[in-house]
Amino acid sequence: MRGPSLTVDPRGSLTDVPGIAVGHYQRNGRGWRTGTTAIIAPAGATAGVDVRGGGPGTRETDLLRPENLVQQVHGICLTGGSAYGLAAANGVMHWLESRSIGFSVGTQAHQIVPIVPAAVIFDLGRGGDFTRRPDDEFGRRAASRARRAPEANGAVGAGLGAIAGGLQGGVGSASVRLDSGVVVAALAVVNAAGSLIDPSTGLPWEHAAHRLRRPTSSERAALRSVYPPTPPATPSSLNTTIGVIATTARLSKAECTRVAGVAHDGMARAIRPVHSMFDGDTVFALATGFDELPAAASTGFRTEGSRPAVLNRILDAAALCFAAACTQALLSADSVGGPPSYRDLCPSLFTA
Numbered sequence: 243m244r245g246p247s248l249t250v251d252p253r254g255s256l257t258d259v260p261g262i263a264v265g266h267y268q269r270n271g272r273g274w275r276t277g278t279t280a281i282i283a284p285a286g287a288t289a290g291v292d293v294r295g296g297g298p299g300t301r302e303t304d305l306l307r308p309e310n311l312v313q314q315v316h317g318i319c320l321t322g323g324s325a326y327g328l329a330a331a332n333g334v335m336h337w338l339e340s341r342s343i344g345f346s347v348g349t350q351a352h353q354i355v356p357i358v359p360a361a362v363i364f365d366l367g368r369g370g371d372f373t374r375r376p377d378d379e380f381g382r383r384a385a386s387r388a389r390r391a392p393e394a395n396g397a398v399g400a401g402l403g404a405i406a407g408g409l410q411g412g413v414g415s416a417s418v419r420l421d422s423g424v425v426v427a428a429l430a431v432v433n434a435a436g437s438l439i440d441p442s443t444g445l446p447w448e449h450a451a452h453r454l455r456r457p458t459s460s461e462r463a464a465l466r467s468v469y470p471p472t473p474p475a476t477p478s479s480l481n482t483t484i485g486v487i488a489t490t491a492r493l494s495k496a497e498c499t500r501v502a503g504v505a506h507d508g509m510a511r512a513i514r515p516v517h518s519m520f521d522g523d524t525v526f527a528l529a530t531g532f533d534e535l536p537a538a539a540s541t542g543f544r545t546e547g548s549r550p551a552v553l554n555r556i557l558d559a560a561a562l563c564f565a566a567a568c569t570q571a572l573l574s575a576d577s578v579g580g581p582p583s584y585r586d587l588c589p590s591l592f593t594a
Contacts, residue, residue, distance in 0.1 A: 270578055362522070
């Protein structure tokens with residue numbers, strides 16, 4: 243049972259979902275090339291997570307299991323720095339606490355604990371100094387810059403030190419509005435060992451939403467020099483693609499977990515191979531609850547407009563959005579002192 247086809251806006255933003263704000267902070271130069279991205283939900287959002295790959299670096303993911311106590315989060319921290327970078331989530335927590343945003347744990351108004359799950363990418367040493375990595379200050383500054391306006395894409399925030407299969411990686415986003423009015427949006431931080439490029443065409447595997455013309459023969463040759471047709475069994479550096487899917491639908495934690503899981507389908511469409519032993523691929527899902535869905539028992543599951551049918555459309559949109567966001571990260575990134583960018587090697591795709 244499928245509804246009408248979905249049209250993804252590759253220039254969409256995670257902030258197309260009301261109740262979500264995004265902020266970036268990064269440092270580049272003098273040994274630095276890393277950053278942090280904070281996704282803030284001041285009114286709280288129901289959340290789920292799906293962690294794949296063999297080398298994850300995460301925080302507070304067990305809390306998001308459907309059977310556990312806390313029902314909402316107040317932020318998500320995506321950051322460089324590998325496991326060291328998890329310290330950036332402390333800064334996001336402190337910023338939220340200073341604004342009295344958090345989970346109440348006592349009788350006094352100030353007795354709160356902001357809930358901020360986090361995931362990291364591996365970018366250690368990419369600026370030249372292995373000890374330069376995000377800390378509490380990075381998280382605090384990223385959170386303080388969070389706005390409900392379209393966030394920057396490319397080599398910013400958590401994507402500054404990212405590498406996408408030998409090219410500059412980065413942050414990308416996309417969104418879609420369903421016929422029902424429900425909005426689904428994605429933000430991806432692409433730091434992948436796998437390739438985003440189809441070697442037979444020189445185009446991203448998932449490029450339909452971006453309407454690109456083909457690279458020239460010389461551009462394809464330049465790409466092949468960076469992107470071998472067959473990626474090595476053991477990548478030259480550690481990796482991980484992380485991100486967030488957000489929706490205006492009112493979902494349960496279990497339904498958010500399903501949305502996060504299906505978003506990995508989009509990652510697998512855009513990055514090949516993916517979920518290796520050297521990746522820690524992680525997707526969070528957030529539901530802000532602005533749009534009510536039908537009650538679970540109101541109609542049969544085969545009925546158009548039933549809760550399972552509407553949820554299935556959200557799942558379809560989540561995969562499409564995450565794939566488009568991964569591609570947008572590659573297309574938006576400029577080289578920042580590391581590997582070349584796709585824009586560097588295929589300039590004809592970005593000229594009128």
